[in-house]
Amino acid sequence: MNGFPWLTVAGAVPLLGAIVIALIPGLPADSAEADRQARNTMAKVLALGFSLVTLVVVIIIAVKFQVGGPNYQFTEIYSWIPAFGVHYALGVDGIALVLIAMSVVLMPVVILASWNDAESGRHSVKTYFSLMLVLETMMIGVFAATDVFLFYVFFEAMLIPMYFMIGSYGGGRRQYAAVKFLLYSLFGGLLMLVAVIALYVYSARSPVTGHHGTFLFSELVHVALSPTVQKWLFLGFFIAFAIKAPLWPFHTWLPDAAAAAPPGAAVLLVGVLDKVGTFGMLRYCFELFPSGAKYFTPLVITLSVIGILYGAIVAIGQQSMKRLIAYTSVSHFGFIALGIFAMTSQGVSGATFYMVNHGFATGALFILAGFLIARRGTDRIADFGGVQSVAPVLAGLFLISGLAMLSLPGLSTFVSEFLVLIGTFSRYKVAAVFATAGIILAAIYVLWMYQRAMNGPVRDEVKGMPDLRPRELLAVAPLVVLLIGAGVYPKPVLDIINPAVRVTMTQVHTTDPKPAHPASNTLTAVQKGTSP
């Protein structure tokens, strides 16, 4: 509560930007094309500027964040609706911080990459970029909220800008996809709303809160709920998050939405919005309902493993580049949920790091696929071929992003996937073995897509394809640099994540399993200098 409200500022900057852009006066219909272009460029530059300022603010937050300090930092609490105990309460732990950082890094990248995405003339360009900035505010808010009601508000409000970005600026069956996305998410959100209200009711009955109902996360974690109540409320939250994430079998909205959305919106959808689901599982499902979470763990682990294999196999069979990438995300979210519900410190740290890396890797791949599709006019993989000899830089970056998808050692995704698998193996061996097969399937879908699209004889339609323009290179390069950088030296990020993971584990009353094998016990004894 004390000090400068950094988080509010971080959230307010993009909102301000959105308002400024929306207020750019429109031109009369008969004005010159050049004038209209100038206005549009102004909107784009403003959007880029505001997103960069937000990035700077978040970098300041990250630098000021004390590793090893209190779990929640930069906290702000103001009473919002006293009648219902609703607070405007913000704060970040290590997990939320890295996710916010990922979101604000992706935002300028996406703005640069989708510079011309809204130019179809159907809808106004400035609205598109204004919506993006509104979405950024929501993304920061949803990760920073420490009041369950406030979280719910951001959680639902995020749908609105995304709905318009898909429905108005998308391609293909955009209306169908947008409505499907909205209905699916609203359905989950309403289940969560029921659980949120129930939380309030139970908190009002609890002596911990002095019989005052509250939505404050810091107080709710101390409210003792009976195991039965925990199971039901867990389900309410979990289904909402499972749809958002998306876990198998709640995933079918994602390929439709990602394929219909403009590439930039697809990056935000898969890279950030979906992470709210897995973030929510970790923060809310675990810490509020520990025994409920434990009860449902076998089910979630099973769904995750099915999702990993199923998503990958279906991805292999896709004809469309965008749908293929969307299905790989189904597989990757299986990995994230698996790591979270393995409930080991390695698994949870790995899953959190995975969320960040997946945002960058999938983001880069989606953006590059978007460039390819914009050049060729179709997203059928079979319509490409030989791109690598015409546009080597584009193909090379596509390959690196693809290799990140299959978790090649040296890239940051490898670190996180490896942590998830180790963390899972120490508790659920069979699940870990099946999940490992997902890596092989990942190699098939990535390399086969690359082979079909980039190698082979150059098709006539591909011949005139220009290589990356400087603006496009500037958009993708930071992501590739981050993937390689964090792959070689992941420690700074893991240092921020790990303490928060420890706190979460304590809240769930879980410790890492002891090595069971007698040989490893002997080894430990030897290391300690005592004879077995």
Next chain:
Amino acid sequence: MPLQSWLLDAMEGPTPVSALIHAATMVTAGVYLLVRSNPILAVTPDARLAVVLVGTVTLLFGGIIACAKDDIKKSLAGSTMSQIGYMTLGAGLGPAGYVFAIALLLAHGFFKAGLFLGAGSVMHGMNDEVNMRRYGGLGRVMPITSVTFGLAYLAIIGIPPFSGFFTKDPIIGADFSEHGAAGKVLGTLALIGAGITAFYMTRMMFMTWYGKRRWEPEAHPHESPAVMTWPMIVLAIGSVGAGAFLILNDRLQKFLAPVVGVPPTSEGVFSTAGLVALAFALVGVALAWVMYGRVPVPAVAPRGRPLTVAARKDLYGDAFNESVLMRPGQWLTRLSVFFDNRGVDGLVNTLAAAVGGTSGRVRKLQTGFVRSYALSMFFGAAVLVALLLVVRL
């Protein structure tokens, strides 16, 4: 075996790459890792037996393929597979074999890289021709390449005192003393493998360096420049001396003792197994001379017996992978995509359609005609009155 089929296709790469990666370093990493895993192998005799079995099958498999190939690089690739089979066999024998597995790995690095560079030198002189049936009589025109190739040849087939003799034959010997009766059978197979090695290598020698010139008309073979011959000379020195250097005085054994332990006492350098292996090798050489040295080599391959035909097709490794793994995988993928579109998503869409359809039908009741509303109100009231009467009674 059974994970071998990629190697022969990888020979499409440039020859120096083949020499470095597919002969000397990358493929032998598996052997290195096996030896590194010695604590695991030490506690699981069954796993060791499995490793020995895989090694034996692989060394025969690779050798048979090498016998049938006319492409010099593919024949060498089959040979590599076979030699790695020997190394794997050595690693599976436990402490008795680790040292020799590593020794063969190092010696193999010299002689196989030498053979590959030799093959590359020949191809350089022959317009990238790889078919050995188009070679013949090259010894005169490429003296340095032929001598270095020949030294590596003597090493790989295990003629004393070249390096293969010191490194490969002890593995065969150790095979006989491990794993009881199974060891005797596997040891015999390894001996046959030594004969096969001698056969395909001698075949390669005759087809390439001796006999009539079966060159394509436009081929003008010549010795390669110094930048190509010097590496071959260096490797030839290794082919000759590496084995003796590593094995005599137990140099490598002492060096590796902290990692893999000390092997049980061996029979010394000139063991019975070594001499028998030498005999098998000489039989292989003789057989190859009968078939390829004594009679001229036809420029076009004869049809051959069933085993030859199978070996030319890599003993159906690719066909096996395609029918057992790729086709079912393809079907599984198609089925999953269908299931996802029609099953999972179909369920969602059916649900949505059901809601939409119901609301559409219910909407039709709201006709906007007062008379139809009045009629339904009349019926409703009648039903209510009837119900009340029934309950009262």
